[in-house]
Amino acid sequence: MIRVVLPAHLRTLARVDGEVMVELNRPPTLGAVLDALENSFPVLQGTIRDHVTHKRRDFVRFFACEEDLSHEPPTVSLPPAVVNGTEPLLIVGAIAGG
Amino acid sequence: MSGVRVLVGTKKGAFVLTADGKRKNWEVSGPHFGGWEIYHVKGSPADPNRLYASQSSGWFGQVLQRSDDGGKTWQVPGGEAMPAPDSGGRPGQSNKFVYEGEVGKHLWYDGSPHPWEFKRVWHLEPSLTDPDTVYAGVEDAALFRSTDGAATWHELSGLRHHGSGPAWQPGAGGLAVHTVLLDPTNPQRMFVAISAAGVFRSEDGAQTWQATNRGLQSQYIPNPEAEVGHCVHRIAMHRSRPQVLFMQKHWDVMRTDDGADSWREISGNLPTDFGFVIDVHAHEPETVYVVPIKSDSEHYPPDGALRVYRSRTGGNEWEPLTNGLPQRDCYVNVLRDAMSIDALDPCGVYFGTTGGQVYGSPDGGDTWAPIVRDLPAVLSVEVQTLS
Numbered sequence: 001m002i003r004v005v006l007p008a009h010l011r012t013l014a015r016v017d018g019e020v021m022v023e024l025n026r027p028p029t030l031g032a033v034l035d036a037l038e039n040s041f042p043v044l045q046g047t048i049r050d051h052v053t054h055k056r057r058d059f060v061r062f063f064a065c066e067e068d069l070s071h072e073p074p075t076v077s078l079p080p081a082v083v084n085g086t087e088p089l090l091i092v093g094a095i096a097g098g
Numbered sequence: 099m100s101g102v103r104v105l106v107g108t109k110k111g112a113f114v115l116t117a118d119g120k121r122k123n124w125e126v127s128g129p130h131f132g133g134w135e136i137y138h139v140k141g142s143p144a145d146p147n148r149l150y151a152s153q154s155s156g157w158f159g160q161v162l163q164r165s166d167d168g169g170k171t172w173q174v175p176g177g178e179a180m181p182a183p184d185s186g187g188r189p190g191q192s193n194k195f196v197y198e199g200e201v202g203k204h205l206w207y208d209g210s211p212h213p214w215e216f217k218r219v220w221h222l223e224p225s226l227t228d229p230d231t232v233y234a235g236v237e238d239a240a241l242f243r244s245t246d247g248a249a250t251w252h253e254l255s256g257l258r259h260h261g262s263g264p265a266w267q268p269g270a271g272g273l274a275v276h277t278v279l280l281d282p283t284n285p286q287r288m289f290v291a292i293s294a295a296g297v298f299r300s301e302d303g304a305q306t307w308q309a310t311n312r313g314l315q316s317q318y319i320p321n322p323e324a325e326v327g328h329c330v331h332r333i334a335m336h337r338s339r340p341q342v343l344f345m346q347k348h349w350d351v352m353r354t355d356d357g358a359d360s361w362r363e364i365s366g367n368l369p370t371d372f373g374f375v376i377d378v379h380a381h382e383p384e385t386v387y388v389v390p391i392k393s394d395s396e397h398y399p400p401d402g403a404l405r406v407y408r409s410r411t412g413g414n415e416w417e418p419l420t421n422g423l424p425q426r427d428c429y430v431n432v433l434r435d436a437m438s439i440d441a442l443d444p445c446g447v448y449f450g451t452t453g454g455q456v457y458g459s460p461d462g463g464d465t466w467a468p469i470v471r472d473l474p475a476v477l478s479v480e481v482q483t484l485s
Contacts (some may be wrong), residue, residue: 009133009158013174043177044189047158051194061158093157 002033002078003088010048010091014041019088028083030062031074063090079080104448105149106456107136110474112151112193114169117469121446123393123458124469130172138435140222141168141482145229150248152219152234160218162192162248175249176257191250195219195234195242198253202240205267210229214238214258219439221435223278233304235275239266239292241304247366254304254454257290262309262326269294269329269348277333281340289343289358294329299358313354313361314347331374332434343420344386344413346376346434351388353413364413369400375437379462380445384412387439387447388465389432397452398429405451406461408463422466423457430455442483452478 001021002073006014014020020037031054049056053075056062062069064081065087081087100119107111111129130136135154142148151163151172166179175192185479196215217237230406234242234251240258240448242251257275266273274293281287286303289310296311319327329348336342345352346360350360350371365371370390370445386409392400399405403425407416430453440446447463450456454473459466 007157008157013158013161022472043161043174045190046160046193050197057159059155092397095211 001085002028002036003085004033004037004091005088006044007091007093009093010025010044013043013047016041028078029074030069030072030076030089032080033078033089034074041062053076059096061090061092062086072098099453100442100447101484102442102446103141103146103484104143104456104469105139105169105480105482106141106450106470106473106476107151107478108450108474108476109135109437110137110452112136112139112153113231113470113473115456119442121440121442121458126470127169129474131161135218136162136477137218137220138222138478139169140224140480142229142232144224144227146482147323150222150223150224150232152222154218160193160195160216162219164248167292171297174192175247185252188250188405192248195236195240196253197240197258198255199259203257203264204273205265207268209267209298211264214240215287216240217272220276221272221278223280225376226282227279229476233279233280234291236273237274238268239273239275239295241275241278241290243304255309256300256305257298260298260307260309262295265297265326266292267327277330279333279335279343282313282337283333283340286356287337287340289333291333293331294348295326295331296328297333297343297358309352310358310420311361313363314352314362315350316348332376334377334386336378340384342383344347344376344378346373346388348372348394351376351413363411366409366414366416367403368407368416368449372433375432377437377439377447377448380439380441381443382410382445385410385462386413386476387437388416389437389449391431397431402427404428404430405453406447406459406463406466411483419459419463419466421464422459428453435478435480438478438479438481438482440481446481448479448481450479452476 104115111132113128137152139151147168149165151162157340176189196216219234222233223233230247241254277291279289296309314328341357352366373391404423406417430451437449447459452475456469
């Protein structure tokens with residue numbers, strides 16, 4: 001199981017508290033986690049990445065193990081600590097404002 | 099017992115204001131969807147408990163919300179993990195707005211061609227007869243329709259594929275379909291308004307469209323009388339006379355008596371003919387309301403005095419309505435979708451400001467009082483008359 005931390009507004013939208021857990025039946029890549037997340041929570045489709053192109057929305061970031069995966073392709077493998085559940089994948093709303 | 103429900107969209111959530119027919123004591127619920135921009139909330143004329151809300155955010159994009167109990171509870175259609183068989187449509191599609199066919203290009207600010215790109219839903223217009231059918235006017239300018247309660251959307255691409263589409267250009271606020279008017283006497287007939295393209299009319303259920311801007315004069319485009327390019331801010335119709343439309347343009351207040359074949363100016367004695375909102379009295383088709391704004395760069399009332407202007411003559415002769423409105427040091431704006439009219443007698447008039455006030459008048463504009471004073475900036479106001 002992969003642990004995913006959603007930003008507050010998306011937790012509200014998905015009607016969940018705290019972390020969510022997603023199960024993968026394919027190699028643990030960033031794209032596979034997002035696919036599984038949207039499959040479990042259809043309301044999140046289009047809010048993290050584009051419906052059609054799957055391009056990450058401009059002001060959404062993906063962090064894991066203190067690394068920024070935002071600009072990695074969806075085929076990038078997740079760090080082992082995320083795969084084994086020690087660390088979560090963080091989905092973050094980019095900082096805005098002054 | 100009669101009453102009203104005022105649906106308010108703001109920069110940081112939606113609010114529902116309810117009162118009985120006296121419209122003196124109000125209950126306020128919200129914020130719904132706190133922290134999100136709510137461009138528009140509107141109820142179905144066919145089922146007043148059915149509401150639709152456009153929720154959006156610079157971070158997370160577009161979300162569509164629906165209520166089946168008058169705004170007490172909300173759900174994203176198709177958003178549940180296992181959609182109920184009668185929920186309509188496929189899961190997770192209610193915010194999927196995909197342009198149909200060749201996407202094409204419109205003009206960008208610098209005059210270069212720019213691909214159409216969906217940004218948000220500005221306006222939701224529920225069908226007059228079917229609660230599950232609703233139209234969405236979106237940015238970049240296009241018209242979509244759902245027939246399954248907002249679970250899925252399909253573009254009515256005849257509008258965007260109107261021959262003038264490549265010449266449409268955004269104004270400062272973007273390129274958006276912001277007004278959708280349905281003809282209550284003819285289900286095949288509808289009007290939309292686009293900033294900054296103009297008014298378009300369909301006579302065949304939104305399959306094909308005609309630009310209907312003859313008579314408009316806009317000094318900010320190379321040809322002031324061009325077929326398209328006019329920054330129409332809002333159009334309004336009285337349901338008993340769908341041939342007569344009133345318009346607040348970037349500058350100029352206009353009217354048509356022939357279903358938008360031709361327009362004429364009715365600004366008359368207004369202190370300024372710039373503004374955003376315009377609406378029509380529920381029982382007097384020749385009584386019209388506007389809120390004059392000082393200029394296109396000074397988006398506040400002239401002299402710091404918030405005044406609604408009313409014409410009882412279908413335009414040209416306007417009277418200021420000030421009783422209960424701030425008459426000094428007021429520098430708020432009233433945005434294009436932020437005025438609405440109830441159908442009680444006497445008719446109620448409502449508008450919201452960028453300063454977070456929602457004002458109501460239970461007597462056709464003679465007297466005003468704030469319903470709420472300190473909401474986030476108000477983007478839209480709609481009212482439902484409840485029996």
